[in-house]
Structure formats: structure tokens, C-alpha cells
Amino acid sequence: MFARIVNRRGAMSARLRAPPPTAGRRRAECFCETDASSMTDNTLTVMPTKCATCEVLQQAPLVCADCHSLLAHVQGADYFELFGLTRRYHIDEAELNSKYLAISRNIHPDRFGGAGPEMQSFALRASAAINQAYDVLRDPHRRAEYLLESSGGKSSAEDKRVPPDLLGKVMMLREEIEDARAGGDTAALSTMRATIEKDRRAAQQRISDLCAELTANDSDAIKGELRMQLNAMKYLDNLLAQL
Amino acid sequence: MSTGELILGIDLGTTFSLVAYADARGPQVIRDADGEGRVPSVIAFAPDGKVTIGWEARRHAVENPLHTIYSIKRLMGLGIKDLEKELPYLAYRVVPGQRDVIKIDIDGELLTPQEISALILRELKARAEKHFGRPLRKAVITVPAYFDDAQRQATRDAGKLAGLEVVRIVNEPTAAALAYGIGLREVPKQKLRARSLPIGDKAKCTSESDALGGSQAPPDGSIIAVYDLGGGTFDISILRLTGDVFEVISTYGDTHLGGDDFDRAITLLVQREIHEQYGVDIDSPTTRQALRNFSEQVKIRLSTEASASIELDLGDGRVYRRTITRQEFESLTVALVERTINACQQAISDAKVRPEQIGQIVLVGGSTRIPLVRRRVEEYFGRKPYTALNPDEVVALGAAVQGQVLAGERSDALLLDVTPLSLGIETMGGAMGKLILRNTRIPCQATEMFTTFVDGQSNVKINVLQGERELAADCRSLATFDLSGIPPMPAGIPKIEVQFLIDANGILNVTAREQRSGKEASIQVIPSHGLTKDEIRRIEEESIRFAREDMTAHRMIDLRNQVEFDTHKTEQALAKFGHMLPPEERLSLEESIRVLRKLAKSTDDADKLHRALDEFGKMTLNLANLAITESLREDSAEREKVKS
Ligand SMILES: Nc1ncnc2c1ncn2[C@@H]1O[C@H](COP(=O)(O)OP(=O)(O)OP(=O)(O)O)[C@@H](O)[C@H]1O
Ligand SMILES: [Mg+2]
Ligand SMILES: [Zn+2]
Numbered sequence: 001m002f003a004r005i006v007n008r009r010g011a012m013s014a015r016l017r018a019p020p021p022t023a024g025r026r027r028a029e030c031f032c033e034t035d036a037s038s039m040t041d042n043t044l045t046v047m048p049t050k051c052a053t054c055e056v057l058q059q060a061p062l063v064c065a066d067c068h069s070l071l072a073h074v075q076g077a078d079y080f081e082l083f084g085l086t087r088r089y090h091i092d093e094a095e096l097n098s099k100y101l102a103i104s105r106n107i108h109p110d111r112f113g114g115a116g117p118e119m120q121s122f123a124l125r126a127s128a129a130i131n132q133a134y135d136v137l138r139d140p141h142r143r144a145e146y147l148l149e150s151s152g153g154k155s156s157a158e159d160k161r162v163p164p165d166l167l168g169k170v171m172m173l174r175e176e177i178e179d180a181r182a183g184g185d186t187a188a189l190s191t192m193r194a195t196i197e198k199d200r201r202a203a204q205q206r207i208s209d210l211c212a213e214l215t216a217n218d219s220d221a222i223k224g225e226l227r228m229q230l231n232a233m234k235y236l237d238n239l240l241a242q243l
Numbered sequence: 244m245s246t247g248e249l250i251l252g253i254d255l256g257t258t259f260s261l262v263a264y265a266d267a268r269g270p271q272v273i274r275d276a277d278g279e280g281r282v283p284s285v286i287a288f289a290p291d292g293k294v295t296i297g298w299e300a301r302r303h304a305v306e307n308p309l310h311t312i313y314s315i316k317r318l319m320g321l322g323i324k325d326l327e328k329e330l331p332y333l334a335y336r337v338v339p340g341q342r343d344v345i346k347i348d349i350d351g352e353l354l355t356p357q358e359i360s361a362l363i364l365r366e367l368k369a370r371a372e373k374h375f376g377r378p379l380r381k382a383v384i385t386v387p388a389y390f391d392d393a394q395r396q397a398t399r400d401a402g403k404l405a406g407l408e409v410v411r412i413v414n415e416p417t418a419a420a421l422a423y424g425i426g427l428r429e430v431p432k433q434k435l436r437a438r439s440l441p442i443g444d445k446a447k448c449t450s451e452s453d454a455l456g457g458s459q460a461p462p463d464g465s466i467i468a469v470y471d472l473g474g475g476t477f478d479i480s481i482l483r484l485t486g487d488v489f490e491v492i493s494t495y496g497d498t499h500l501g502g503d504d505f506d507r508a509i510t511l512l513v514q515r516e517i518h519e520q521y522g523v524d525i526d527s528p529t530t531r532q533a534l535r536n537f538s539e540q541v542k543i544r545l546s547t548e549a550s551a552s553i554e555l556d557l558g559d560g561r562v563y564r565r566t567i568t569r570q571e572f573e574s575l576t577v578a579l580v581e582r583t584i585n586a587c588q589q590a591i592s593d594a595k596v597r598p599e600q601i602g603q604i605v606l607v608g609g610s611t612r613i614p615l616v617r618r619r620v621e622e623y624f625g626r627k628p629y630t631a632l633n634p635d636e637v638v639a640l641g642a643a644v645q646g647q648v649l650a651g652e653r654s655d656a657l658l659l660d661v662t663p664l665s666l667g668i669e670t671m672g673g674a675m676g677k678l679i680l681r682n683t684r685i686p687c688q689a690t691e692m693f694t695t696f697v698d699g700q701s702n703v704k705i706n707v708l709q710g711e712r713e714l715a716a717d718c719r720s721l722a723t724f725d726l727s728g729i730p731p732m733p734a735g736i737p738k739i740e741v742q743f744l745i746d747a748n749g750i751l752n753v754t755a756r757e758q759r760s761g762k763e764a765s766i767q768v769i770p771s772h773g774l775t776k777d778e779i780r781r782i783e784e785e786s787i788r789f790a791r792e793d794m795t796a797h798r799m800i801d802l803r804n805q806v807e808f809d810t811h812k813t814e815q816a817l818a819k820f821g822h823m824l825p826p827e828e829r830l831s832l833e834e835s836i837r838v839l840r841k842l843a844k845s846t847d848d849a850d851k852l853h854r855a856l857d858e859f860g861k862m863t864l865n866l867a868n869l870a871i872t873e874s875l876r877e878d879s880a881e882r883e884k885v886k887s
Contacts, residue, residue, distance in 0.1 A: 111654075131686060
């Protein structure tokens with residue numbers, strides 16, 4: 001019964017793969033004309049975009065900052081693209097937030113209080129989509145998951161593999177935590193916390209590197225490796241939550 | 244994009260309700276002739292069928308306990324099982340209705356909480372219409388942030404039954420934050436004009452001068468907490484203020500924790516002691532109601548005094564007497580206050596901020612006048628809370644500002660709110676499968692795939708839940724969605740995509756599509772605790788007609804009295820100062836008096852009479868000015884005489 005978000009992302013990645021990212025430009029379905037695509041470190045972006053209504057060039061293909069008409073059907077559009085950000089793991093969170101606020105100022109349903117029902121419903125859906133995208137992008141783990149799945153990688157439900165030594169290590173740590181807790185050994189607990197946090201940082205670094213490689217080289221090996229690291233991260237986070 | 248239509252801001256409170264509007268001068272509460280903005284959320288049904296609302300109803304509550312409805316907000320959107328703890332304290336009768344809906348039994352007439360709330364809303368609407376002298380129909384209504392979907396829908400339905408178009412449901416603490424933020428922004432301007440603060444009624448609500456310490460627009464990105472303890476509900480919201488954007492980061496609360504519970508602590512103490520001393524249980528509807536009023540008075544006294552003496556005459560020479568100290572009251576209610584502090588902790592941890600990062604704590608709601616509440620809030624956050632707002636009015640003022648935003652009259656404020664509770668569906672085995680987590684920004688969406696289990700199955704039922712618990716049985720069922728019209732296919736083949744969308748009101752909308760056939764599946768919504776569309780339509784048709792007539796009758800009486808008063812005053816002034824007016828003006832005034840009186844007798848159109856009264860008022864302006872100048876002159880002449 002639980003096909004859930006997995007399916008939705010699957011559907012979306014299919015659309016994103018054709019045309020493949022390397023073949024040309026990727027764009028959301030929108031009313032506006034895409035003017036030009038620029039290339040920065042092998043990443044394709046579709047900015048700037050021209051508003052079909054007033055023809056002003058835009059930084060994000062969602063709403064015209066000038067005449068405020070909604071430009072794109074944002075449902076199913078690429079999350080990075082919605083915010084006019086380069087598709088990569090490293091993002092400037094302050095920039096993301098200020099873009100989010102700027103877009104919200106224009107598309108939030110409150111801005112369409114006097115509009116017709118069609119426009120109101122569009123604003124509602126556009127807002128919901130932008131909020132969803134924002135929630136994913138501002139969380140590093142979900143951001144990496146999104147990069148992986150939207151480039152055709154498997155979801156955590158489809159591929160549960162983890163790095164070979166991880167499971168044994170997690171099991172051992174779990175026992176140690178229980179013992180330390182039973183014995184009230186707070187010193188041991190804080191040492192363990194430090195160890196896990198170190199592992200976590202290492203996994204994070206690896207994820208970051210893999211995401212960078214993924215944008216350059218869309219290979220299954222990298223996707224598989226990234227999937228494993230993301231799965232590992234979940235285990236470590238669960239352990240930390242236990243502490 | 245201004246719609247040009249005024250949108251009212253309504254705070255539909257457990258104990259008090261208010262209506263406000265905003266224009267270029269800022270938000271204003273609409274007051275009665277005595278300057279009172281609050282309307283008690285009390286409705287009295289007299290045996291002769293007359294319905295009174297507000298102060299009048301509140302005054303007669305004790306004589307008429309079974310027919311006086313109060314705290315109806317605590318019953319909105321709930322079933323009888325949800326109310327087990329509440330019912331023993333109510334003086335009126337509550338009975339189960341269809342599904343999990345409750346009804347109030349007034350001498351055999353059964354009314355839903357929505358219909359009763361609609362009567363309060365109707366009164367507020369009438370108050371605003373009287374103020375503006377024209378019909379108004381659009382409103383923003385506030386609800387506790389922690390209200391679930393059923394409670395929000397019930398509020399919206401109440402608005403509909405009151406003849407209002409509810410443009411938006413806004414969370415009370417968010418509305419308060421908006422009023423707070425806008426108020427600070429407008430301070431410098433106000434200072435220049437040497438006028439009072441636009442927000443609240445300062446003189447009335449605070450003596451602490453330190454409260455003004457923060458009267459400056461907050462720096463960008465600053466975080467505030469709104470602590471709202473009202474008559475029936477508690478909310479804590481954490482917000483980030485960035486320029487014109489009010490971003491709620493997290494919210495937590497309790498829709499059954501408020502001033503009513505503090506009153507109950509005293510009631511329980513008194514009942515217990517009377518039982519111990521005299522072996523009698525005082526628990527008739529009349530005494531319940533009397534004790535309620537009495538306990539509230541004691542509580543309010545203890546906000547300013549160190550102790551209060553109480554005395555209850557039980558008849559037969561038995562008198563219960565005692566002095567209750569503030570300390571005693573605090574020990575009775577400390578557990579309630581701790582519940583609010585725990586909620587603050589939860590909200591802060593959900594917001595992923597530390598208490599010391601919070602730049603301001605804004606107090607809202609009448610119960611924040613309780614000294615223990617202020618003390619504990621100050622201790623917990625480690626700083627003095629901001630009390631320069633009138634805690635009774637700030638929510639309505641914020642709602643009015645939001646009304647202005649929605650009318651397109653103002654674009655310097657945007658509220659980004661969150662959903663207070665996780666939303667999910669009942670999965671096989673009775674678990675709660677979460678689709679949208681609490682504190683997700685709204686509007687938000689989630690999509691889920693469903694399929695069939697039997698060949699040719701054409702219906703799928705989905706039980707939609709709200710809550711944080713793991714088991715479906717421990718969460719609240721919002722509604723059952725019955726998807727029908729699925730084309731016949733072998734089991735497991737249909738793919739029905741169901742989209743759950745929470746809108747900016749925090750209310751769920753569901754759409755479904757069968758993907759293989761591309762057919763929009765039709766959905767029938769059976770709300771667990773609310774009214775169906777048909778039920779609302781029926782109530783609207785039946786009872787509203789009568790309520791509207793009743794209300795118009797009420798307004799006509801007020802207007803006719805006003806006509807009598809105004810024309811009489813004008814006649815008096817004409818007799819005294821008429822000779823100072825040009826003769827044609829005098830004649831035309833005399834004629835207008837006759838015309839207005841005739842209209843008052845002949846018409847039943849309240850709006851028309853209201854307009855005529857307004858016109859008349861304008862015509863008498865000259866005369867009124869004259870009368871004032873003359874009386875001032877007489878007055879000073881008098882004084883001169885006394886001096887010499
Ligand atoms: N001076 C005071 N000391 C203590 N409590 C007070 C004082 N003044 C008012 N209250 C209490 O405040 C409550 C009413 O507050 P308020 O008007 O903010 O509530 P409300 O908006 O009707 O309720 P809610 O927001 O919960 O729906 C009542 O319980 C009242 O007894
Ligand atoms: Mg309130
Ligand atoms: Zn444009």
C-alpha cells in the first residue's frame with residue numbers, strides 16, 4: 001500500500017532523463033520562453049528566462065518578479081531550477097532562504113486574494129510545490145537524496161545496501177551504548193558520541209564528493225556508491241538519536 | 244490588485260470575540276457605545292425564543308443555566324468521546340449527534356456547535372455593519388494554531404452559516420505576531436504625529452514601563468515567540484521576522500488549556516471543601532454556572548491582590564467562608580502553567596533554536612495577566628516578556644491586517660504558516676502512515692498511490708488521520724475518503740494517485756486520479772467530526788432564515804431607538820439655537836426630522852434606515868457645532884460669574 005513518494009520521484013526522474021542532462025538544456029514546463037542556457041562547471045542551468053507576459057528576463061522560472069504572473073507549472077519541475085540555483089550539493093543556505101522568501105512574496109495564495117478561482121488554485125499548487133522543494137533543498141541529507149533520485153538513482157527502499165563494514169560496527173556500538181547506559185558510564189557515552197560524529201562527518205564528506213562526481217559523470221557506479229553512503233548516514237543518525 | 248471590498252478581522256474566542264478592520268490609519272477594533280470591543284462568546288436562548296448574545300446573555304447566565312451557552316469553541320469539531328473531561332463542567336446539555344458529531348440540547352432543540360458559533364459571528368457581523376452602515380460579507384477568522392483540520396473546518400462552516408465568506412482562517416498567535424510586527428514598524432510615524440500606538444489600548448493593559456523597551460522594528464531574521472493563553476486554548480508559536488515576511492518555524496499547543504481551567508481549579512477546591520464541611524455536593528446546573536462566574540472573579544482578583552476572601556451562602560444558615568491567597572491559587576494551578584512551559588520546550592526544540600536566541604516573547608490572551616504565568620514564562624525564556632500590547636485585542640487587530648493583505652490593500656506583510664499536526668493515512672494493520680509531518684509549511688502537498696485488493700473492485704476507502712502517535716487508533720480520524728468509479732481491473736492493477744493538499748487555511752483538500760485510465764476518481768468525503776456539505780446547506784436553509792429575521796429585528800429596534808434619540812436631541816437644539824441658523828436650513832431640518840421619523844415607522848429595511856440616519860447626522864452638523872460653541876460660551880460665562 002505504500003508506494004508513496006518513491007513512485008512520484010520515479011515518474012519525475014523519467015521526465016528529467018529525456019532529454020538527458022548532457023544533451024541540451026533542461027527546463028520546466030512553462031509558459032515562458034527559455035532564452036538561453038549557460039554552462040558553469042559542467043552544470044546546466046536554464047537562466048535567465050524571459051517572461052512571456054512582459055518579456056523581462058527572470059532569474060527563476062517560476063514567477064515574474066516584474067509583472068508577477070506565474071510562469072511555470074511548477075509541479076514536477078526540478079527543485080534547483082525552481083529557485084534558480086545551480087544543480088549541485090553545495091548551496092548557500094542564506095541565498096536559498098532569501099530566494100524562497102522572494103518567490104513566496106510573489107506566489108503565496110495571500111497575494112491572490114482578489115484573483116479568480118483558477119489563479120487562486122494555481123497559486124495554491126505552486127506554493128505547495130515550492131514549499132516542498134524548499135524543505136528538500138535546505139536539508140543536506142534530503143538534498144543529496146534528491147540529487148541521486150532525480151538523476152535516476154535508486155531510492156532507499158529499492159536499494160538497501162550499506163558499506164560492508166558498517167552493519168557490524170553499528171551492532172557493536174549499539175551494544176556498547178546499552179552497556180554504558182546500564183552502567184551509567186557517561187564518559188564512555190560521550191566518547192562514543194564523538195566517534196559516531198566523526199564517522200558521520202566522513203560520510204558527509206564522501207556524499208559531498210560523490211554528488212560532485214555525479215554532476216560530472218552520470219555513472220551507475222557512482223549512483224550505487226552514493227546510495228550506500230546515504231543509507232549509512234541514516235544508520236549513524238539513528239545511533240546518534242539513541243544517545 | 245485591490246478588490247476594494249473590506250475584509251473584516253474576527254477573533255472568535257472561547258470567552259470573548261472581537262471584530263476589527265484595517266484602513267490607512269491602521270487596524271481598529273469596532274467598539275460599542277461604551278468603547279467596549281469585546282463581545283462575550285455567550286448566547287442565551289430565552290423560553291420565548293428570543294436569542295441574546297454577549298454581555299446581556301452573560302449577565303443572565305446564572306438564572307438561565309440550561310439555556311445559556313458559553314465556551315462553545317471548546318466543543319468545535321469534536322466528538323462526544325473527545326469531551327469526556329469537559330462535559331462535567333458544562334451547565335448546558337450536550338448530546339451525541341450523527342457520526343461523531345455533538346449537539347447542544349436546548350429544550351429539545353438540537354444545535355451543532357457550528358450553528359451556535361454562527362450566532363456569535365452574526366452578532367459581530369451586525370456590529371460591523373452598523374458601524375459602516377452597509378452590508379459586509381467577507382472576513383478573516385482566527386483559530387488556535389493547534390486546531391486540527393476538523394476544528395478549522397467547523398469554524399469555517401460557522402462563518403458560512405453566519406452569512407460570511409471566510410476568506411482565510413488564520414492562526415491566532417500568527418495574527419498576534421503580525422499585529423506586533425506592524426505595530427513596531429509604525430511606531431516612529433505615530434510618535435511624530437504624537438498619537439497613541441495603533442495596536443492595542445496601552446493605558447488599559449500595562450503599568451510596566453519596561454514594556455516599551457522593545458518598541459523598535461526588530462532586526463532582520465530576529466526570532467520571536469508568541470505565548471497565547473486565552474480563555475480556553477493555549478498556543479506557542481516561534482516565528483522568524485525577515486523584513487515583511489512573518490515565517491512561523493514551529494508551533495505547539497493545547498486546545499483544551501486556558502483560563503477556564505484555572506477557574507475550575509478554584510471551583511473544585513470550593514466544591515471539595517463544602518463537601519467536607521457540610522457533606523453536600525453542589526453540582527446543579529445553576530450552581531455550576533454560579534461557581535464558574537464566582538471562581539473567575541476570584542482568579543482575576545488574585546492577579547492584583549495577594550488574597551481574596553470568599554463567602555458562599557448555602558442556605559439553612561450554612562455559610563462557606565474562607566480566604567484564598569495567591570500562593571494557594573498558584574499551587575493549585577502550577578501544573579497547568581507547567582503544561583504550557585512543556586509545550587514551549589517542544590516548540591523550541593522543533594524550531595531547532597535555543598531559548599536565548601529568542602529576541603522577544605509576546606504575551607497574548609487574557610490569562611497572561613496571571614502573575615504566575617508571567618513569572619514562569621520569564622524564568623523559562625530568561626527575559627522579560629513583551630506586554631505592551633492589549634492581550635485581548637491584538638489577535639483581532641492582526642486578523643484585520645491580514646484582511647487588508649487579502650483584499651490587496653497592503654503588500655508589506657506576508658504570513659508563512661505551518662501545519663500543527665502530522666497528517667497521514669491508516670495503513671494495513673492499523674498503523675499511522677505519515678504523509679506530511681507537523682510544522683511543515685503550508686500550503687503543502689503529498690502524493691500517495693493506492694490500488695485494489697479484489698478483482699473488479701471499484702471503490703477504495705481511505706481513512707485520513709491527524710496526530711503524532713504511531714497507531715491509527717491513537718490519532719484523530721479526520722474523514723473517510725471514498726474513492727469510487729475505479730474502472731474494473733484485476734486486483735492490484737489500478738494505480739490511483741491521491742493528492743493530499745493542505746491549503747493556506749491549514750485545511751486538507753484531496754484529489755484522486757486513476758492513472759491507467761487517466762480518470763479523475765470521484766471522492767466522497769465523510770467527515771468524522773464535522774458536517775457534510777449537504778448538512779450545511781440544510782442548516783443554512785432551515786435555521787438561518789429565522790436567525791436572520793431575529794437579528795434584523797434586533798438591529799431595527801436599535802436603529803429606531805437611535806432615530807428617536809437623534810431627532811429628539813435635534814428638536815431640543817433647534818428650540819434653543821434655531822434662531823441662529825439661516826431660516827431655510829432650519830426649515831429643512833424640521834422637514835428632515837419628520838421624514839426620518841416616518842421612515843423609522845414605515846420601513847423594515849435596516850440598511851436603508853441606517854443610511855437615512857447617517858444622512859440626517861450630516862445635516863445636523865452645523866447645528867451641533869453651533870450648540871457646542873454656544874454651550875461652551877455659556878459655560879465660561881458661568882465660570883466668570885463665579886469668579887467675580
Ligand atoms: N486580570 C486577569 N487575571 C486572570 N485572568 C484573566 C484576567 N483578565 C482576563 N482573564 C481571563 O482571560 C480569559 C479570556 O482571555 P481571552 O479573551 O484572551 O480569551 P479568548 O480569546 O476568549 O479565548 P481563546 O483564545 O482561548 O479562544 C478568561 O479566562 C479570563 O478569566
Ligand atoms: Mg483568544
Ligand atoms: Zn512579466
